[in-house]
Amino acid sequence: MKGSMLLGDIAEQIPASTTLLRKYNLDFCCGGKQTLEETCRFQKLDMEQILKEINEIQSASKQSDLQKEWREAPLAAITHHLENHYHARHRLMLPELRFLADKVERVHQGHADCPVGLAQFLDEMNTELTEHMSKEEMILFPMINAGNGAMAVMPIHVMTAEHDQHGQSLAKLKVLAFNFNPPLEACGTWRALYKGLDQLEQELMEHIHLENHILFARALQGKN
Helix, strand or coil: CCCCCEHHHHHHHCHHHHHHHHHCCCCCCCCCCCEHHHHHHHHCCCHHHHHHHHHHHHHHCCCCCHHHHHHHCCHHHHHHHHHHHHHHHHHHHHHHHHHHHHHHHHHCCCCCCCCCCHHHHHHHHHHHHHHHHHHHHHHHHHHHHCCCHHHCHHHHHHHHHHHHHHHHHHHHHHHHCHHHCCCCCCCHHHHHHHHHHHHHHHHHHHHHHHHHHHHHHHHHCCCC
16 A cells, blocks of 8 residues: 555545544545545645554455445446435434434533534535435436446536535534534433434445445446
């Protein structure tokens, strides 16, 4: 593994590394076209230490990993997985997280670490993501499944641009929720909220990565 590798390629080739990449705030989905070296230099991170940890993960990872299977799977199987796993999960998680956020804000509004504005922001995220997923399910995925992915340049461009917006939303989400670190005296609801937000971030980043770097890339090449 070298620092010249793109973040998206690292996440694709070593799926188990995504947790580590998130720990260092290395964006492998929307920022996947940046090299590890460039990003570490910009964020003033110790690239050698991160490379060491990635190589340790790579050594412990099985070669028959999930993302490698997706690189060879029919595109229709990928869109089916995206809809039935990630899309379905987001539709379930966001309303529940919004409910928890509203409760935390009401009960702990006087606390210095209360995530003020989080519930409203989750509402906005839910609306944007629901509209985005519907467009994929109704327009883009049917085109790809019909073997017309190479003709879907414009829809893919639009979806990729919206992915960038989702990435920006995740960054704002972490700020509003104090990097998902609850205070020591936090109640069970508060802890459940931050645990759920951390999981949402992980799944949304995996979702975007699978679309941007595997599904869309293969579809534009005319593969099926």
